Amino acid sequence: MQKIYLILSFVFTLLALVFSIMPMDTIALLPIGLAIAFCLLTIRKSEGNKVKIPKWLLTISVLCSVFVIGKTLLIKDEVVVDQTFEQQKIETKQEAKKELEELEQLENDLE
Structure with a gap:
């Protein structure tokens, strides 16, 4: 189960990065929220020294959320x-x- 959460948190963190770079305003908060949720679930399910990658992903997701909210405001x-x-x-x-008017004038002159 931990691997699934880790994969999902990695995917949503990548989506959060992409959406926060693109001009999508608050739509980017959806993958950011999911990334943070899955990172927290991964940290909860992880043991001891397997917490390093989820913490990095969580940090990146939080930075993306700060960037998007700052950009929006x-x-x-x-x-x-x-x-x-x-x-x-x-x-x-x-x-x-x-x-x-010139064309009309020429037309009138021809008649």
């Missing part, structure tokens, strides 16, 4: 209006209107 997503793009869009509309 400290980094704010902001949408900034790009003034140059808006200006280009207005200029493009004006140019298109001028071209249409």
